[in-house]
Amino acid sequence: MSRDIVQLLPEHVANQIAAGEVVQRPASVVKELLENAIDAAATHITLAIKDAGKTLIQVSDNGVGMSPADALLSFERHATSKINTAADLFHLTTKGFRGEALASIAAISHVSMKTCRMEDELGFEVDLKGGQIIRKEPGVVSKGTTVGVKNLFYNVPARRNFLKSDRIELRHIIDEFERVAVAHPQIGFAFYHNDDELFGLEPSNRRQRIVGVFGRKINEKLVPITEDTDIVRIEGFVGKPEFAKRTKGEQFFFVNNRYVKSGYLHHAIKGAYEGLLQEKQHPTYFLFLQLDPETIDINIHPTKTEIKFEDEHAIYTILKSAVKHSLGQFNIAPTLDFRHDSKLDTPYNYKDKAPRAPQIEVDRNFNPFSDNVVSPSTGGVKRMPQFKREEQSWESLYVGLSKEESEGFSKVQFESEVNTENLFYAEAEDRQHAGVFQLQRKYIVSSLKESMLIVHQHRAHYRILFEEFLKNITVERGITQQLLFPLILPLNPRELQMLKGVKEMLEQIGFQFASFDQEQVQISGIPSSIIDTQVNAILDRFLADFEQNVPKEELDTSQALARILARNASIKTGISLNTEEQLSIINRLFACKEPNLSPESKPVFIRLGTEDLDKRFK
Ligand code: ADP
Ligand code: MG
Numbered sequence: 001m002s003r004d005i006v007q008l009l010p011e012h013v014a015n016q017i018a019a020g021e022v023v024q025r026p027a028s029v030v031k032e033l034l035e036n037a038i039d040a041a042a043t044h045i046t047l048a049i050k051d052a053g054k055t056l057i058q059v060s061d062n063g064v065g066m067s068p069a070d071a072l073l074s075f076e077r078h079a080t081s082k083i084n085t086a087a088d089l090f091h092l093t094t095k096g097f098r099g100e101a102l103a104s105i106a107a108i109s110h111v112s113m114k115t116c117r118m119e120d121e122l123g124f125e126v127d128l129k130g131g132q133i134i135r136k137e138p139g140v141v142s143k144g145t146t147v148g149v150k151n152l153f154y155n156v157p158a159r160r161n162f163l164k165s166d167r168i169e170l171r172h173i174i175d176e177f178e179r180v181a182v183a184h185p186q187i188g189f190a191f192y193h194n195d196d197e198l199f200g201l202e203p204s205n206r207r208q209r210i211v212g213v214f215g216r217k218i219n220e221k222l223v224p225i226t227e228d229t230d231i232v233r234i235e236g237f238v239g240k241p242e243f244a245k246r247t248k249g250e251q252f253f254f255v256n257n258r259y260v261k262s263g264y265l266h267h268a269i270k271g272a273y274e275g276l277l278q279e280k281q282h283p284t285y286f287l288f289l290q291l292d293p294e295t296i297d298i299n300i301h302p303t304k305t306e307i308k309f310e311d312e313h314a315i316y317t318i319l320k321s322a323v324k325h326s327l328g329q330f331n332i333a334p335t336l337d338f339r340h341d342s343k344l345d346t347p348y349n350y351k352d353k354a355p356r357a358p359q360i361e362v363d364r365n366f367n368p369f370s371d372n373v374v375s376p377s378t379g380g381v382k383r384m385p386q387f388k389r390e391e392q393s394w395e396s397l398y399v400g401l402s403k404e405e406s407e408g409f410s411k412v413q414f415e416s417e418v419n420t421e422n423l424f425y426a427e428a429e430d431r432q433h434a435g436v437f438q439l440q441r442k443y444i445v446s447s448l449k450e451s452m453l454i455v456h457q458h459r460a461h462y463r464i465l466f467e468e469f470l471k472n473i474t475v476e477r478g479i480t481q482q483l484l485f486p487l488i489l490p491l492n493p494r495e496l497q498m499l500k501g502v503k504e505m506l507e508q509i510g511f512q513f514a515s516f517d518q519e520q521v522q523i524s525g526i527p528s529s530i531i532d533t534q535v536n537a538i539l540d541r542f543l544a545d546f547e548q549n550v551p552k553e554e555l556d557t558s559q560a561l562a563r564i565l566a567r568n569a570s571i572k573t574g575i576s577l578n579t580e581e582q583l584s585i586i587n588r589l590f591a592c593k594e595p596n597l598s599p600e601s602k603p604v605f606i607r608l609g610t611e612d613l614d615k616r617f618k
Contacts, residue, residue: 015077015107015131016156022104025163026053027172029109029149032101034180037061040145043203044188051194052166053173054152062144065117068124072136075111075128077103102147107131108159109152115145130155174198178213179259182252182286185209210237210286214250221284223329227322232291232315234322238269239284241276241327242596252286255296260307268316272323274559275466276594278601285323289315328593436582442573444582448607453586455605458573459598460589465529465566466599467592469509472527473558478510480525486514487523487535495543496521502546505561530569541568563599 023029030053037045040063050056066074070081080099105111106128116123123141127134153160163169170193177199181189185206191199201212211219222237239250251269253260265287273283297308309315436446444455472478491499499506499521503513512525526535545564571577577585589595589604598604 015103018077018100019104019107020156020159022100023108023152024159025172026057026152026169027176029053029057029105029152030059030173031176031180032105033057033059033147033149034177036101036147037063037145038180038184038187040064042144042187044190046190046192047177048192049170049173049194052169054163054166054169056148056150057152058146058148060144060146062142065120065123065143065145066115067117067120068136068138071113071115071124071126072133074102074113075106075126075131075133103131105149108156109154110150112148112150113145114139114141116141116143118143179252179254181213182206182209183254183257183259183288206235206286206288207237218250218284222286223326225287225322225326227318227325229318231295231311232289232318234287234289234319236287237285238272238287238323238326241273241281241283244273244277244281244283250284250286251282254286254288255307256290256293257288262307264312264316265319268320269323272320272327275563275599275601276327276597278597281601287319289319291315436579436586438577438582440573441576444577444585446582446586451607451609452613453605453607455586455589456598456603457575457577457582457585458570459602459604460585460595461570462566462598462600463592463595463604464585464588465570466562467594468529469527469562469565470558472509473505473562477508479528480510480512481528482512482525483523483532487526487532488520489523489536489539490520491543498543498546499539502557502561505558509562509565534569538565538568566599 022032026049030047030049034045034047037059040061042061042063044062046058046060048056048058048060076099078099102111107130110127110129112125112127114123114125122138124136125139125141126136153163177189177191181187181199181201185204185208188203189199189201190197199213201209204212207219207222207224210222221239221243223240225234225236225238227234236254251266253262253265269283269285269287277283291309295310297310436444438457439445439454442457444457444460446453446455469478496516496519500516503516507513510525510527510529511523514522514524523535523539526532530538542564545568546560595604
């Protein structure tokens, strides 16, 4: 007679197995205990660890505490006060809900808990070893709960041996601590390691908390972000691109105050930074998303931080545009004292209102090499020519330069209307002499407040045209200049296919095609910012470039097209520019959304401040 061989695992074995899922390293214990303290409505939480948590992890809170019966029950598997029915799973507002953590932790360590509710005179203490209660008695305990976890993995040698060096385990613990601390600025925290205080955080607002956790220097790098929509509310901060780091920096997503990882949303952020970061740089962000709990699913693996959204595509789009918007608004402001227009909508939406170009004040008599630095125009109100940004058209640059010099670029037209408004000078007494000159046919040098501005002419024009073209593609059609004689562009079939694919966008930019046949296209109109003799070369190079990096997503096509076209149509190093052209570039550059970097993420200008100069004269 054969025996039945299926049997239930003894409770302590089952707990050990479950523990393996919940507790992978000391940091997992830290996370669970901190979250329990938060769920218990604590306003102050102290974390103390020894030897990176291998010897001791202790979390004390001033939360609601537990009755003796609840304290004992809390170590039972699936004991939780946080959900009653399956339906509760869909509107979780607490961190925990599985009722697994304490049972799991207790199964693989020595735990002692002390707890006392507000309303109780006497508290309760209970000690466990390997999940078995070894002591329980009433005791004088301060209000709240303290859970101490000693000798983690004492009965699971494989796990214990798997632990990394103290330095690495401590790093993991700090990571968990930071996530919790940043998500809960209203809670005070203290964190001790081997009696050293690593963090002491007073209750504060979000920004102060981030500064408290990551240090004072992060403050100036943060750009606030808020976006309120029907499906998601986004708040938080993103890092200014100029401070982006080569190492993966601080990247935090919180959904309903729970730290989550999301490759998908990270991708949205990276998209928003496109063109602003240099290669291998990483954006910093602290983003807090609030959603209806019914529209998210965090009911997955206990230690996983992934999340599922019901409406993830919409969230992606909203997030990306919110980040772009904030970067666009704040990007330049602190660097150049440029008063940003708070009415600017999402990036590249110029529909409602053309952005006002900031003005550079120019003293036409200024000669950087002359001793006489007194400008005749400093007395009284300065009335400076304003080089107004064209509202409907991108007028031609560089008409009239000699052909070799200009490579066919048309000249800037100026509106020399007098206007005293000057965005670079907040105070009249701040006004300085400003001038421009060209260096090596490569740089445009100007002064800006107390500093010296050196602009890379090609990259600047590249940035200007890129934004202009992108605007034409996405918002308003560019102006077409009709050609008297259509241009013929011979193409191979592959090129023709490619051109067909972007025909509509090219038409948005201002191209007009008279015909498209097997071997050639006839071009009857071109954008006003390009001149006819250049068209074939530009389109040729455009097609070659475009073939090299065909954008994968529809979304990126317009960007790629604008970028490649702008690169090929922009003035190059080696072209000499007259003063007005130089000024036009500077003015247009600073009317751009993202003047700091070229579309290929290279710096467009540098600014040398007085301190920088002083340093060099030491
Ligand atoms: P979960 O958090 O998923 O409910 P845990 O095993 O982490 O499961 O905790 C079990 C229960 O113990 C909780 O539901 C809660 O009622 C109680 N508990 C745990 N830690 C604390 C604490 N610090 N303060 C008050 N109650 C606590
Ligand atoms: Mg818990």
